Amino acid sequence: MKVTLIFLLLSLFSFQAYAGSGADVGKVGEAKDVQKVIRVKMYDNYLKPTSYKIKAGQTVKFIVENKGQFVHEFNIGTEPQHLKHQLEMAEMTMMGILYPEYIDKDKMMEMAKMNPSMNHSHGNSLLLEPGEKGELIWQFSDNQEILVACNVPGHYEDGMVNEVTIR
Ligand SMILES: [Cu+2]
Structure with missing residues (x-):
């Protein structure tokens, strides 16, 4: 059980943990390299804008705001990566960390203490409560299969998944 928790939280905080497969x-991009800023609003259950046009190698800053009544995630990955992450998000729900309207951050931090490598909250993902705002800087590869999605249980199936066109 303990091992599962560490893996789960590591995956949550560090993209590398599940990017390997x-x-x-x-x-993750650097602020000095930002070439484009995209503002994203998350609603129940869709994202705006609904698609993104990005150049290969471009560093993009996403300013993401949760305008919905539920917790939403902004996550950059391929379909298999999103599907894998959804299992971890479902596990977070079962553990009483992730609720439809909020995140039990104390519980999340308590578990993160078990592994010091979880200190960096940067990655390919932002998990935001209603009303919360976050920023993420990402340098894109030339991968044509990239999707922006929310992996909160049920939301992906509901249509919280958008295409990224890499030119
Ligand atoms: Cu969502």
Whole structure:
């Protein structure tokens, strides 16, 4: 059980933890390299804009706001990566960390203490409560299969998944 928890939280905080088995979709970018800023609003259950046009190698800053009544995630990955992450999100729900309207952050932090490598909250994903705003800087690869999605249980199936066109 303990091992499962560490793996789960590691996956949550660090993209690398589950990128190993998947395709290369890029990496965390640096503020000085930002070439494009995209504002994203998350609703119940869809994202705006609904598609993104990005150049291969471009560093993009996403300013993401949760305008919905439920917790939503902004996550950059391929379909297999999203499907894998959905299992972890479902596990978070079962453990009483992730609720439809909020995240039990104390519980999440308590579990993160078990592994010091979880200190960096940067990655390919933002998990936001209603009203919360977050930023993510990502340098895209030339992968044509990249999707932006929310992996909160049920939301992907509901249509919270958008295509990224890499030119
Ligand atoms: Cu969602």
